[in-house]
Amino acid sequence: MKWVEITVTTAPQAVEAVANILLECRTGGVEEAHPSAGVVRLRGYLPVGPAVEVILATIERRVRALPEFGLDIAPGRIETTVVEDSGWAHAWKNHFKPFPVGHRLWITPTWRDAPPPPERIVIRLDPGMAFGSGLHASTQLCLAVLEDRMRGGERVFDIGAGSGILSIAAAKLGASAVLAVDVDPVAVDVARQNVAHNGVASRVDVRAGNLLDGIAGRADIILANLTADIHLDFLSAAPAQMAPGGVIVASGIVADRQLEVEAVARACGLRVDEVRRDAEWRCLVLMANREQGAANRGSSGGV
Incomplete structure (x- = not known):
């Protein structure tokens, strides 16, 4: 199966808004990377189909409109490429590993079975297409x-x-x-x-x-x-x-x-x-x- 890989390179303050746009456009999970200081790269995937061009145009329009709401999107690059392997559509899961929050909480994806540290309150999560x-x-x-x-x-x-x-x-x-x-x-x-x-x-x-x-x-x-x-x-x-x-x-x-x-x-x-x-x-x-x-x-x- 073919997938369109969408990569948006933006400023840190626009990360949440861009991630929400990608999720609302049904890209599945969003992979977040920090290639350099002050730059964040967000990546999601869409199955190739009749609606993909409309969805991509919607993503670009909404991202380009974010400065109107006071969000800096620089460098604001939006790149797409077609990939063959359906595994790419779930690549973000490789970056979602168990992690602690505060003194008591432990967040772990549902697909990982590693035992939590002692006395941590465990939240098992599959964010799917939700932020x-x-x-x-x-x-x-x-x-x-x-x-x-x-x-x-x-x-x-x-x-x-x-x-x-x-x-x-x-x-x-x-x-x-x-x-x-x-x-x-x-x-x-x-x-x-x-x-x-x-x-x-x-x-x-x-x-x-x-x-x-x-x-x-x-x-x-x-x-x-x-x-x-x-x-x-x-x-x-x-x-x-x-x-x-x-x-x-x-x-x-x-x-x-x-x-x-x-x-x-x-x-x-x-x-x-x-x-x-x-x-x-x-x-x-x-x-x-x-x-x-x-x-x-x-x-x-x-x-």
Whole structure:
């Protein structure tokens, strides 16, 4: 079988957006490499077929449009080649090996059987065509916040759940109920499979949906590993669904958009309780201001 190999060479701040574009265009997993400082190479695969030219044109159009959203894509090279071996379509799996996150978590692909280190909480993952292998800095920042802040019994919303990695981590760290939401039906299917594989389906409800639309009740932790532009819309609705004392974990923000997102958060009645950093990526831990917190002390509802 023939496959089209798509390689996008870009700047670090555009990695998450480009990876999402490739995944949304059904390239399967995305292989990430760093050939030199300040340069990231992302690679995915498409089966050769009648729709491939349209999909490639869509990928190029969307990548070229990223500067309009404040993302530097330089050098911005998009290259394609046809390969014969279907094994190339899964080459990214060779780069996905078990790895630790924080002090307690251990992420391992479902196709590897190596035993984890002692006392690590294991998350077995097959990201498939959904974003969220755990390798990206924005995901690891969220995982670290969960590890540090969760005490057990929390209700959690995971908005833009992708592979379900954050929802699974929340459940394994003691959440009583987790609602995982993604607008992409492929991501919803992948997340459901990963949730079941990790034995937490009784506490993690995976649904298709757009951000917080149609979600009832309040959460102690709202996870949102999104792009800065989506945060600008998302944050206006989020405070109304925070339980008293709850937090929003807003990740996926590049450094040069941090102040813009913080300003919108303040305008929505939120304050920045903590900022976590990993290279050019930022994760904001947001809490309600005192006045907003008082307004949220009504019924917290259920997930």
